Amino acid sequence: MRLSGAELEGHVAAVVELLERYGWTLGEDSEPDLGASPSGARWYDLPIALSEYPRPRPTVAVSEVWIPVADGAFERSDYRYELLDPERNVRRAWHRHDSEWFARRFDVLVHEHCEGPIGEAACDHYAGFPVRDAFAGVELVMGAWVDPPDPDCDARTCLEALC
Numbered sequence: 001m002r003l004s005g006a007e008l009e010g011h012v013a014a015v016v017e018l019l020e021r022y023g024w025t026l027g028e029d030s031e032p033d034l035g036a037s038p039s040g041a042r043w044y045d046l047p048i049a050l051s052e053y054p055r056p057r058p059t060v061a062v063s064e065v066w067i068p069v070a071d072g073a074f075e076r077s078d079y080r081y082e083l084l085d086p087e088r089n090v091r092r093a094w095h096r097h098d099s100e101w102f103a104r105r106f107d108v109l110v111h112e113h114c115e116g117p118i119g120e121a122a123c124d125h126y127a128g129f130p131v132r133d134a135f136a137g138v139e140l141v142m143g144a145w146v147d148p149p150d151p152d153c154d155a156r157t158c159l160e161a162l163c
Helices: 005-021 099-106 134-146
Strands: 002-004 024-026 042-050 059-068 073-085 090-096 110-115
Touching: 002 005, 005 024, 005 042, 005 059, 005 134, 059 134, 073 134, 090 134, 099 110
Parallel strands: none
Antiparallel strands: 002 073, 024 042, 042 059, 059 073, 073 090, 090 110
16 A cells, blocks of 8 residues: 555544544544654554443554655555453454564564463464555454454464474
């Protein structure tokens, strides 16, 4: 996916709008703004919670990093779509980051996390498929949240076990 700077700003607003349709809102002190690095990369990090939900509230994190490419456009290079549900004691996440390290170590760029209970993972990184965009990432997170049974982490392929 390639976006201009203006399209990238619209992209962030559209992701926030999708989350709000599900009843999720940005944290109290959060703004859906794009940050910029000296290298020209753009990024955003949306910490999100359910506004009308008793504590402990589940939280969602949606983060992306976009790097500059030709003609002033940007391409997504890293992402994090993550659910932390303290009530069910479950964490699910879909990540792409530290691409060079993951390519060298596991010969992949993307991975998943699966914890139940939170903080106790049988494997640090599970094999995953690339997530097409933030909208698909939000759909994955929402599916993990509304799916009543706990995730079957043992049914996933552990990347460490493949090395």
